Amino acid sequence: MNKQQVYQRILARLAQDLEIAVRAAKTAHETATHEENIAENKYDTLGLEAAYLAAGQSRRVEEIRQALSLFENLQLRDFDEQSGIQTSAxxxxxxxxxxxxxxxxxxxxxxxxxxxxxxxxxxxxxxxxxxxxxxxxxxxxxxxxxxxxxxxxxxxxxxx
CATH class of the missing domain: 3.10.50.30 (Transcription elongation factor, GreA/GreB, C-terminal domain)
Structure with a gap:
């Protein structure tokens, strides 16, 4: 099994997930701020629900960005019997x-x-x-x- 290739697949997957999450966050933000979603009465919660969704999507974008950054800075180490299994194994x-x-x-x-x-x-x-x-x-x-x-x-x- 080629660990370097697996690592590259993980990086590619995280980059793809980030791209999808950014698009979803942008769409949710546009929905939350669209004039048709302004509340007309106290029972009209579509705009509020869209704002919650936009906030959640933004948090997801940051989580994926952080994970991608940590993986990009990860130093792949060869397995060492002295240390045993470590991060990047x-x-x-x-x-x-x-x-x-x-x-x-x-x-x-x-x-x-x-x-x-x-x-x-x-x-x-x-x-x-x-x-x-x-x-x-x-x-x-x-x-x-x-x-x-x-x-x-x-x-x-x-x-x-």
């Missing part, structure tokens, strides 16, 4: 059912998914239970996350 896991899962431990943008060579790779952060459990681990290590009946076990197959 690409990790292959297998669960008890034999299902393989690939994760990229990033500085932000948790939940972003990219495809590479027909494989789905999920971005996670060290703030997530799985990301936290992976830190400093090595291929061959087993880990368990969750509580009660929702516990999941994984084995780390490889790390890049």
């Amino acid at each position: 690409l990790v292959e896991l297998v669960n008890d059912s034999g299902q393989h899962r690939w994760v990229f431990l990033g500085p932000d943008a948790a939940g972003v998914k990219v495809q590479h060579e027909g494989i789905e790779i999920l971005v996670i952060t060290s703030r997530a239970p799985l990301g936290s459990a992976l830190l400093h681990r090595l291929p061959g290590d087993e880990l368990e996350i969750g509580q009660g009946n929702t516990r999941q076990r994984y084995e780390i197959l490889d790390a890049y």
Whole structure:
């Protein structure tokens, strides 16, 4: 698995998400400020709802900008057995059912998914239970996350 190519796909995905979010925020702002959406009485809330949507879209734009900036400044490190898994690691896991899962431990943008060579790779952060459990681990290590009946076990197959 080529970590540099996966990283480039994540950057491209974040840039695409940012472009879409900027367009959505612009549209929401135009809707909120359009003269047809001025309230005619106290029950007319279309303009207020549009303003809330515009504010939410603007926050989303800033979140994506921040994630993109953090990824652009991320230094990709080769896997080092002394340090174990760190931020910028690409990790292959297998669960008890034999299902393989690939994760990229990033500085932000948790939940972003990219495809590479027909494989789905999920971005996670060290703030997530799985990301936290992976830190400093090595291929061959087993880990368990969750509580009660929702516990999941994984084995780390490889790390890049």
